[in-house]
Amino acid sequence: MTNRSPCGTDSPNAPSTGAMISALVSAVALTVLTLFGEAVGHWTGWLPSFDIAFGAASLLVSPLLLRRPVSATVVLVALALLSPAATPSAAMGVLCVAQQSRFRVAATVAAAGFIAHAWQGIWRGYPGIDYIWWLLFIAVAFSALLSWGQFARDRRALIHSLRERARRAEAEQGRRVAEARMRERHLVAREMHDGLAHRLSLLSTYAGALEYRPDSPPEQLATAAGVIRAGAHEALNELREVITVLREDANDHDLLPQPVLDDIPRLVDESRDAGAAVDLHDAATGGETVPDLVGRTAYRVVQEGLTNARKHAAGQPVQISLERRSDDRLVIDIRNPLPPDRSAAPAAPGGGFGLIGMAERVRLAGGNLDHGTSPAGEFRVRAWLPLPT
Structure with missing residues (x-):
């Protein structure tokens, strides 16, 4: 099972269409809830139209988080400076930057978000909450976004590293298996050469003697024929040993005694x-x-x-x-x-x-x-x- 970030990436360079839609839906839902909260609160005069416009602008900018997260987040933070309707998208942007960028860049963007919302609390004001508590709340919120995003980034990098190591280990194992098979082939070829070549050269010598001395006494012919028969038997035994080595189910009891x-x-x-x-x-x-x-x-x-x-x-x-x-x-x-x-x-x-x-x-x-x-x-x-x- 693959865990995807809200920004739609398994890695910084791999955006996901499904996660993009999920992030947009989340931003839309949070923006609508923010506007609804403002509507039932202290909306008066031109503020409703102002927040609706900034909320719509933030939603239009949000898809850019998947391609240019830092630039898009800077724009969203600027919108959140003036309207709380852009806060959900700005928070989503800070999280995306934290998931895809180094800590220095992510911390800078998170600090910018904190400053923007601190200014938002000054000029908009929120009844029922003291400004100090508002600063504490947004400090905790942006710190959590930064920590969560960096954790997800490090975890994603770790998973990628482990996958790469597993791939390399698998390739290395395949190379070792191929080398082991090659060594076994060389060993078998060497044993065939050392054993069979010697045995067959002896048979060739005896056969040559029989060919060029057909007038030899019957006793000598019989002796030579016996040596050829015994040599052929030994050659067959050595050939059987080589074939036994090649068999996967062979064990040590199947092998002939080795010379000393x-x-x-x-x-x-x-x-x-x-x-x-x-x-x-x-x-x-x-x-x-x-x-x-x-x-x-x-x-x-x-x-x-x-x-x-x-x-x-x-x-x-x-x-x-x-x-x-x-x-x-x-x-x-x-x-x-x-x-x-x-x-x-x-x-x-x-x-x-x-x-x-x-x-x-x-x-x-x-x-x-x-x-x-x-x-x-x-x-x-x-x-x-x-x-x-």
Whole structure:
């Protein structure tokens, strides 16, 4: 429900036709009552026509309160200086100014209204009421109009401020939801790249071996087929995990166990079984337990390094070093010689964002990753992750 001021505004710049009509009706009614009171009182001679004319003039000026409240109120106060018939409209004008203007302007207009009615009491005189009491009455009346109007103005400003804050909070919440969804999409894409890309590159290696060596002994063919079957099964499991993450009703029991630091030797053995020459210098696994985030990030770094080596340097030996430093850091170093023909297409397609995403993953874990070609002609990936003290 909206509360409207007598001036017809929810804000200083939003006049209302309905409130305008209400204000005019109120002014007309009060003016008529004032004229009636004068008629049954001490009207004599030319005063009736004089007050009727000033009352009509005040009613004609009253609609201007909605557009130019200060100017219209000044005119109404001037009319009230001479005739009590303009008092209702002048009082309405003081209230409108108080509701729409700063305190200094509103107080000035209210003071002008008080002075005008003080002069009105001097030259018109009102039987039955002492002039001092008349001054006290109009002082209280205009003070009340000023206070009421300023209160309504402050309340309207507060409501507007709260609405604006609510609108901004809603927009901010929408932005946060969109950012959260984007982060989840990036997380899912990263997990798909890190897990499935490694698994499928292994399958591609085994399938390539079967394609180019169809004359291999049946035992080797059976072993390779078994590895392909097991790799496909693992790839399907990882794909199921990604889909589970995307489901809104998924819970922690639906997720597969995440890899940890001690799973790195098994990862290296899978690459060796695929025919890759991988040398692992392991001085980190099997010791003190590391946080899951650090272990999982280290596993993904090694996984991405092996995947890149199979894609871009197929057949080249890979050296991996895992080391716990005395400065509470886990250092991962992966290097492999560059292929003789660097212009050749990769053994498997890729998006070129694996190491970029991996660097971001390491950064989120509190570490750092850099990669590039070393002076010895090797492609090197080096990362460090913080360990708890």
